[in-house]
Amino acid sequence: MGPFDWLPHAPLESLQLDWLNGVELAVLRLDRIDPLISGNKWFKLTEHLALAQAAGASGIISLGGAHSNHLHALAAAGKRFGFPTVGLLRGHPQDTPTVLDLKAFGMQLHWLGYGGYRARHDVGFWLPWREQYPHLYPVPEGGGGIAGALGCGVLVEQARAQLSSVGWADYDAWWLAAGTGTTLAGLALAEAGAHPVYGATAVPDDHGVAQNVRALVQDGYELLDASRGGFARVDPLLLEFIEATEQASSVLLEPLYTGKALLALKQQVEAGRFAPGTRLIFVHTGGLQGRRGFAT
Numbered sequence: 001m002g003p004f005d006w007l008p009h010a011p012l013e014s015l016q017l018d019w020l021n022g023v024e025l026a027v028l029r030l031d032r033i034d035p036l037i038s039g040n041k042w043f044k045l046t047e048h049l050a051l052a053q054a055a056g057a058s059g060i061i062s063l064g065g066a067h068s069n070h071l072h073a074l075a076a077a078g079k080r081f082g083f084p085t086v087g088l089l090r091g092h093p094q095d096t097p098t099v100l101d102l103k104a105f106g107m108q109l110h111w112l113g114y115g116g117y118r119a120r121h122d123v124g125f126w127l128p129w130r131e132q133y134p135h136l137y138p139v140p141e142g143g144g145g146i147a148g149a150l151g152c153g154v155l156v157e158q159a160r161a162q163l164s165s166v167g168w169a170d171y172d173a174w175w176l177a178a179g180t181g182t183t184l185a186g187l188a189l190a191e192a193g194a195h196p197v198y199g200a201t202a203v204p205d206d207h208g209v210a211q212n213v214r215a216l217v218q219d220g221y222e223l224l225d226a227s228r229g230g231f232a233r234v235d236p237l238l239l240e241f242i243e244a245t246e247q248a249s250s251v252l253l254e255p256l257y258t259g260k261a262l263l264a265l266k267q268q269v270e271a272g273r274f275a276p277g278t279r280l281i282f283v284h285t286g287g288l289q290g291r292r293g294f295a296t
């Protein structure tokens with residue numbers, strides 16, 4: 001498989017919102033890198049793909065849910081670059097818009113049920129799949145791990161190269177949604193302490209995000225719980241906030257990650273956490289395909 005000579009460009013854009021109270025915000029638009037391979041997913045995949053290539057694999061096997069942005073980007077990449085993909089799915093067969101796309105992109109699907117999916121961290125989980133698909137390289141859920149994080153380091157370079165386009169000479173910090181925390185870890189590693197990275201977590205504390213991140217990077221970041229009572233829980237205030245943001249700007253959000261992360265930022269700005277004049281880069285991590293599963 002490969003070579004994958006595609007380095008997408010994420011535009012950096014100013015974002016004016018009436019609650020910013022003097023805080024300056026620029027958005028790194030990963031949602032705009034490509035119509036299909038959107039968001040942080042391609043960046044998280046790049047190092048995994050390089051490892052797969054080095055291992056002589058012919059394709060990729062990975063896992064996720066029925067709205068998974070990761071599987072969506074992986075399947076789209078497989079179709080675009082001509083390598084086979086297999087997706088192991090949580091739950092029982094259903095045709096969500098995401099799943100229909102996975103099939104259309106040619107990904108081969110196996111539904112593991114809920115118990116079967118919960119066993120994904122068990123020693124030996126991969127053995128039968130490795131036997132069935134010896135030529136496919138396994139990528140962890142969400143494209144995580146150190147390889148996933150290292151692939152996101154390039155985002156720091158891309159943002160820095162565009163600071164003048166938003167009228168900045170420098171910036172003060174990053175703000176982004178965290179699911180596994182892999183993208184956040186990648187930014188913190190690339191920053192090496194130069195600018196702090198704030199991660200607004202889409203899942204509650206007991207999901208182990210802090211441990212995940214700590215295994216990848218020791219400092220230069222802070223996690224804040226933005227889950228609003230649970231992963232994928234949506235409430236009226238969140239939906240109103242997303243609608244208001246979309247009306248006030250050209251930025252579309254989805255409720256699970258980017259909507260919750262930006263709302264958490266608003267709450268922190270309102271609480272006076274950032275002084276007027278602070279320049280923050282908000283990473284739009286994409287995921288808009290997943291919002292077809294929600295009535296927003």
Ligand SMILES: Cc1ncc(COP(=O)(O)O)c(C=O)c1O
Binds near residue numbers: 040181184257
């Ligand atoms: C749209 C979107 N934003 C953010 C994230 C979180 O990324 P990470 O798992 O690297 O923290 C994900 C996936 O988990 C996602 O799909």
